[in-house]
Amino acid sequence: MDLILWRHAEAVEGTPDHDRELTAKGIRQAEKVAAFLRQHLPDERRILASPAIRTRQTVAALTDHFTLAPTIAPGASAQAVLRAAYWPEAGGTVLVVGHQPTLGEVAAQLLGCNDYSLSIKKGALWWFNSREREGAVQVTLRLVITPDFL
Numbered sequence: 594m595d596l597i598l599w600r601h602a603e604a605v606e607g608t609p610d611h612d613r614e615l616t617a618k619g620i621r622q623a624e625k626v627a628a629f630l631r632q633h634l635p636d637e638r639r640i641l642a643s644p645a646i647r648t649r650q651t652v653a654a655l656t657d658h659f660t661l662a663p664t665i666a667p668g669a670s671a672q673a674v675l676r677a678a679y680w681p682e683a684g685g686t687v688l689v690v691g692h693q694p695t696l697g698e699v700a701a702q703l704l705g706c707n708d709y710s711l712s713i714k715k716g717a718l719w720w721f722n723s724r725e726r727e728g729a730v731q732v733t734l735r736l737v738i739t740p741d742f743l
Contacts (some may be wrong), residue, residue: 594681594684594685595685596715596720597703597720598713598719599626599630599691599693599718600650600691600714600717601692602618603618603619603622604652605614605617611666611671612643615647618624619651622715623651624654625716626717634686635685638687638688639685640652640655640658641662641677641678641687641688642659642661642689642691643667643669648692651716652688654671664676665677665689670695671701672694674689675702676720681723694710698710700713704732705732716740717740718738719736720734720735721734721735722735722738
């Protein structure tokens with residue numbers, strides 16, 4: 594299974610948090626990452642997005658075919674994200690568009706750093722793969738990229 598974590602692009606500050614929109618820079622970030630994903634994502638994939646406006650705007654740069662997942666809204670736990678993605682049992686590819694610090698906690702857990710949270714930059718992708726080998730699940734970090742490198 595491939596699990597791709599995509600943090601929403603840069604958004605305006607303010608409240609209510611759920612209604613924050615992308616900035617002009619955030620729109621450019623989302624478009625850059627979406628162009629990269631169009632080249633690398635398999636046709637068969639599931640896309641889950643937090644219902645926050647900034648995550649919906651981020652994923653909209655890629656597609657309008659995604660599932661809103663209230664369980665991965667701001668403040669969600671790493672376990673909630675992994676359950677929503679059915680990691681690692683689902684197979685295939687799942688793209689999760691979400692928030693910090695939750696996505697950083699998911700990344701840390703997948704890397705075996707359960708006592709830490711990693712910082713995922715705005716608009717960045719972290720691409721993980723799991724496979725079973727000799728009866729054990731192995732996790733590989735395949736890619737980390739930020740919009741400024743695209």
